[in-house]
Amino acid sequence: MALLEVHDLVVEFPTRRGVLTAVDEISLHIDEGEVLGVVGESGAGKSMTGNAIIGLLEPPGRIARGEILLDGRRIDNLPYDQMRTIRGKEIGAIFQDPLTSLNPLYTVGEQLVETIQTHTDMTPTQARARALELLIEVGIPAPERRVDQYPHQFSGGMRQRVVIALALCVNPRLIVADEPTTALDVSIQAQIIALLKRLCSEHGTAVMLVTHDMGVIAETADRVAVMYAGRIAEVGPVKQVVKRARHPYTHGLMGSIPVIGHDADRLTQIEGAMPRLTDIPTGCAFNPRCPQATDRCLRDRPEPMPTEDGQVACWLFEKEAAHV
Amino acid sequence: MAAFIVRRLIQSVFVMFFVALVAFSLFRYVGDPINQMVGVETSLKERDALRERLGLNDPMPEQFWRFISSAAVGDFGISYQHKRPVSEMIALRLPATLELSLISAILSLAIGVPMGVYTGLHRDGLLSKVFMTVSLVGISLPTFLIGILMIYLFAVKMTILPSFGRGEVIQLGWWSTGLLTTSGLKALIMPSITLGLFQLTLIMRLVRSEMLEVLRTDYIKFARARGLSNRAVHFGHALKNTMVPVITITGLQLGSIIAFAIITETVFQWPGMGKLFILAIENVDIPIMAAYLLMIALFFVIINLVVDLLYYAVDPRLRIESGTAHGHG
Ligand SMILES: Nc1ncnc2c1ncn2[C@@H]1O[C@H](COP(=O)(O)OP(=O)(O)O)[C@@H](O)[C@H]1O
Ligand code: SF4
Ligand SMILES: [Mg+2]
Numbered sequence: 001m002a003l004l005e006v007h008d009l010v011v012e013f014p015t016r017r018g019v020l021t022a023v024d025e026i027s028l029h030i031d032e033g034e035v036l037g038v039v040g041e042s043g044a045g046k047s048m049t050g051n052a053i054i055g056l057l058e059p060p061g062r063i064a065r066g067e068i069l070l071d072g073r074r075i076d077n078l079p080y081d082q083m084r085t086i087r088g089k090e091i092g093a094i095f096q097d098p099l100t101s102l103n104p105l106y107t108v109g110e111q112l113v114e115t116i117q118t119h120t121d122m123t124p125t126q127a128r129a130r131a132l133e134l135l136i137e138v139g140i141p142a143p144e145r146r147v148d149q150y151p152h153q154f155s156g157g158m159r160q161r162v163v164i165a166l167a168l169c170v171n172p173r174l175i176v177a178d179e180p181t182t183a184l185d186v187s188i189q190a191q192i193i194a195l196l197k198r199l200c201s202e203h204g205t206a207v208m209l210v211t212h213d214m215g216v217i218a219e220t221a222d223r224v225a226v227m228y229a230g231r232i233a234e235v236g237p238v239k240q241v242v243k244r245a246r247h248p249y250t251h252g253l254m255g256s257i258p259v260i261g262h263d264a265d266r267l268t269q270i271e272g273a274m275p276r277l278t279d280i281p282t283g284c285a286f287n288p289r290c291p292q293a294t295d296r297c298l299r300d301r302p303e304p305m306p307t308e309d310g311q312v313a314c315w316l317f318e319k320e321a322a323h324v
Numbered sequence: 325m326a327a328f329i330v331r332r333l334i335q336s337v338f339v340m341f342f343v344a345l346v347a348f349s350l351f352r353y354v355g356d357p358i359n360q361m362v363g364v365e366t367s368l369k370e371r372d373a374l375r376e377r378l379g380l381n382d383p384m385p386e387q388f389w390r391f392i393s394s395a396a397v398g399d400f401g402i403s404y405q406h407k408r409p410v411s412e413m414i415a416l417r418l419p420a421t422l423e424l425s426l427i428s429a430i431l432s433l434a435i436g437v438p439m440g441v442y443t444g445l446h447r448d449g450l451l452s453k454v455f456m457t458v459s460l461v462g463i464s465l466p467t468f469l470i471g472i473l474m475i476y477l478f479a480v481k482m483t484i485l486p487s488f489g490r491g492e493v494i495q496l497g498w499w500s501t502g503l504l505t506t507s508g509l510k511a512l513i514m515p516s517i518t519l520g521l522f523q524l525t526l527i528m529r530l531v532r533s534e535m536l537e538v539l540r541t542d543y544i545k546f547a548r549a550r551g552l553s554n555r556a557v558h559f560g561h562a563l564k565n566t567m568v569p570v571i572t573i574t575g576l577q578l579g580s581i582i583a584f585a586i587i588t589e590t591v592f593q594w595p596g597m598g599k600l601f602i603l604a605i606e607n608v609d610i611p612i613m614a615a616y617l618l619m620i621a622l623f624f625v626i627i628n629l630v631v632d633l634l635y636y637a638v639d640p641r642l643r644i645e646s647g648t649a650h651g652h653g
Contacts, residue, residue: 054549056545056548056549058545080554081553081554084551084552084553084554085551086551087548087549087550088549088552089551092549092550093546093549093550095542095545095546095549097542100541100542100543101542101543101546103543103547103561103565104543104565104639104640104641105564105565105638106561107640114550114552114556114560115550115551115552118552118553118556119551150641152640152641166546166550167549
């Protein structure tokens with residue numbers, strides 16, 4: 001049994017112009033200790049999927065259908081107070097912008113201690129000792145002094161280290177990291193990714209790493225899920241997806257893999273733009289941009305089809321899928 | 325910290341000095357003080373003698389110095405109209421105004437903040453909508469109208485509350501308090517609601533919009549992602565972040581409560597400084613006007629100082645740092 005399973009997840013937004021489907025029947029799983037990279041252009045539904053998993057969809061967004069299972073137990077329909085014992089404890093989260101993730105009015109130590117004490121029976125003294133340990137672990141110099149400082153006294157990279165410490169502070173089994181380096185200085189992105197990778201492999205923590213940096217994915221992930229317009233285009237082991245991508249969209253993404261930290265030509269290989277939620281074409285959502293589109297692609301929507309080591313939603317692979 | 329307080333104190337002294345200058349100019353340029361003091365039958369010679377005795381022929385800076393140094397120790401001269409020391413008259417009426425203002429401020433905070441938090445957290449709840457609608461009334465009706473309506477309802481129709489005055493007061497040294505007797509407390513109800521209602525609705529709406537704003541921030545989402553309880557998120561993290569604007573507005577409003585007490589005091593015939601001031605204007609009783617001006621200024625200065633100190637206590641970003649962000653990465 002996988003650590004996390006997502007089955008046919010649908011996330012909707014009721015709006016004045018009707019219900020928008022931001023995530024449309026997504027299925028994926030993450031094994032214990034595994035790093036699943038999730039890539040796709042901005043607006044593909046990566047954050048919505050991550051937020052649904054940690055149970056923090058912002059209203060009016062809601063899970064309309066589907067299931068999310070942790071250790072085989074459904075967690076998508078838990079009341080707030082039950083879900084919050086899972087958040088932080090079983091599933092940690094890291095968000096995009098470290099400059100705004102920390103409460104400006106509390107010291108770093110206070111925020112660590114608060115989180116530790118929420119999930120454990122530690123005394124304040126023990127929790128503080130643990131907080132110091134964590135700061136050392138994430139590589140913050142002079143932790144005895146830094147622990148009593150406020151977020152604004154830390155640089156962006158240092159703050160993201162604190163955020164990582166907060167996400168890891170009670171050893172969750174899964175971390176949902178939503179573009180953890182996008183907001184950071186290019187020169188320190190690689191350091192933060194390396195830190196996250198090292199800590200998670202040391203603790204056996206699984207990671208859902210959302211990013212649109214294919215270079216990061218290639219270096220870090222075990223498997224990759226490629227998202228397009230709220231659906232999954234392709235899932236597979238990182239080697240296969242990077243070297244022998246199946247889905248035409250993934251091919252486009254792989255056009256050139258930028259070196260880690262250089263976000264110069266990220267995802268600019270494919271002509272055109274991802275459709276907005278309000279005008280997703282019938283058939284395959286990628287058909288206006290796809291060089292291999294056929295008449296059938298304009299008419300019928302390809303469902304995700306199993307491959308030997310993942311899934312792909314593209315008519316070109318119907319025959320291959322039939323053999324699996 | 326100490327440097328910050330010293331800087332604030334120096335600023336305050338400047339403000340007070342300037343207000344004192346304005347108050348002093350009142351004496352010089354609004355009518356002739358001698359005319360105000362004596363009757364028509366007083367001869368020119370007597371007038372000159374009085375002028376000399378009061379030091380009105382001395383050089384301006386000397387007169388001003390005399391004015392501020394005596395004001396600093398609470399001596400504002402003699403009322404033209406009542407022929408009694410102004411400080412004595414103020415001491416007699418100050419407690420009434422301060423008690424009324426303070427109770428109004430406490431009322432508007434103690435009710436406005438929780439109502440604001442509630443309407444912020446339950447934005448679409450029925451009770452929130454009721455609060456918001458009622459608060460519109462509080463903001464749009466003029467103070468005196470609410471006062472008169474309440475007098476009609478509770479004093480005239482139902483006769484459960486007194487329509488005027490402070491009720492029974494107890495003397496604590498020079499301070500007369502209405503807080504220790506039932507009739508004194510009863511008498512406070514309507515005036516303090518009238519005076520505080522506007523501020524209450526203002527604070528409620530402010531807290532509500534700040535809460536809505538803060539609840540959308542990343543650090544609140546991250547606090548939830550860390551598994552903190554609703555209580556910790558709402559009160560520990562969200563409410564505290566709304567406090568800086570709330571402190572600012574409350575400080576400003578406390579000043580205007582004291583200043584606006586004039587209207588409420590008139591409606592309820594409350595024996596406070598507001599009424600004293602109005603009578604003083606009618607009779608061009610300059611010493612009282614000058615003293616009132618100085619006192620209100622002093623209140624504003626003190627409130628501002630307290631507001632700044634509260635900021636300092638609440639928001640670490642405002643504290644002056646020796647060194648910020650160290651290093652990189
Ligand atoms: N409050 C909202 N109302 C309607 N649509 C929204 C809302 N928030 C996000 N969306 C839409 O949901 C889609 C998925 O967004 P998101 O998951 O944030 O994308 P990603 O993280 O992949 O960039 C986007 O098309 C976005 O426009
Ligand atoms: S289904 Fe058709 S349009 Fe869609 S990616 Fe495959 S070939 Fe292109
Ligand atoms: Mg996103």
